[in-house]
Amino acid sequence: MSSIVIVLPKIEDGKRIRDILAKRGYEIDAVCSTAAAALGEMSNLNGGIVICGYKLPDMFFTDLNECMPSGFQMLLIASSRALSAVEGTGIMAVTMPLSVYELVNTLEMMLQSAARRRKKERAKPKVRSAEEQHIIDRAKSLLIERNHMTESEAHRYMQKCSMDSGTNLVETAQMVLTLLTE
Numbered sequence: 001m002s003s004i005v006i007v008l009p010k011i012e013d014g015k016r017i018r019d020i021l022a023k024r025g026y027e028i029d030a031v032c033s034t035a036a037a038a039l040g041e042m043s044n045l046n047g048g049i050v051i052c053g054y055k056l057p058d059m060f061f062t063d064l065n066e067c068m069p070s071g072f073q074m075l076l077i078a079s080s081r082a083l084s085a086v087e088g089t090g091i092m093a094v095t096m097p098l099s100v101y102e103l104v105n106t107l108e109m110m111l112q113s114a115a116r117r118r119k120k121e122r123a124k125p126k127v128r129s130a131e132e133q134h135i136i137d138r139a140k141s142l143l144i145e146r147n148h149m150t151e152s153e154a155h156r157y158m159q160k161c162s163m164d165s166g167t168n169l170v171e172t173a174q175m176v177l178t179l180l181t182e
Contacts, residue, residue, distance in 0.1 A: 002114050003029045003048030004107075007038035007064070008077070009056055017051065017077075017103070024104055033057065035064040047071025047118075049110050054078035065091060073110055077103075132170045139173035142180050 004021070006028060008014040014031040021028060029048070030041035035056045042050065050072055052061055059067075062085075065074050076086060076093040086093050092110055094102050128136070136158070143154035162172040 002111055003042075003045040005030045005032065005038050005041050005045070005048065005050045005072075007032040007035060007050060007052045007056060009033060009053055013053075017098075020100055021104070021107070026107070035059045035067070038064065039067055042069050042072055047114070049073050049075055049107065049114070051075045051077065051107075054082045061091070062089075065089070073114065075106060075110060128170070135170055135177065136173045139176040139180075143176065146180055 004026060006014040006017055008017070011031065011033045014033065018028045018031050029045060030038070032038040032041060033056075035052075035058050038050060038052070042048075047069075048071070050064070050068060052064060052074060054061055054076065056064065061074065061076050061078075068074070074091045076083070076091050077098060078086075078093060078096060080095045083093050083095060092106055094106050139158060140151060140154040143149050143157060144151060147154075149157065158169060158172050158176065161176075162169045165172065165175075167175075
């Protein structure tokens with residue numbers, strides 16, 4: 001689950017929002033009154049959502065958004081007049097006076113979006129280094145030469161061996177090279 005950091009100029013307001021969200025099952029990682037403190041908390045986390053006000057004691061929300069580590073999204077709480085500056089920036093916002101229903105729904109939407117993005121990132125195949133690809137290519141060419149396979153047959157054979165043995169494709173290619181070059 002994503003981390004949630006609340007940063008508002010008045011720490012009491014942040015604690016009230018924390019309590020509202022905690023009653024609905026959300027775990028809040030930190031409540032801060034300055035952007036610097038929030039950035040310090042974010043540096044210890046792996047991504048999540050920052051709920052913040054328009055103007056903090058040490059910087060505006062735009063400056064905080066630029067300084068946030070990757071993996072964090074911003075949920076801005078501000079007046080409707082102040083929200084006109086947010087359009088087109090990719091920052092989610094809820095208007096003051098704050099509606100608990102709107103806050104919780106927006107937060108849930110952002111958390112689901114972040115979960116989908118993380119899942120999509122994990123599903124991407126890992127990029128192999130040139131050295132690893134060279135090992136795989138050598139093993140395939142050896143299988144093609146010795147066992148008279150096509151390139152796709154050699155690749156499928158190594159994939160199957162990899163899955164059967166529970167090793168990754170590079171380790172399987174190294175085993176093929178070891179066995180066939182001796």
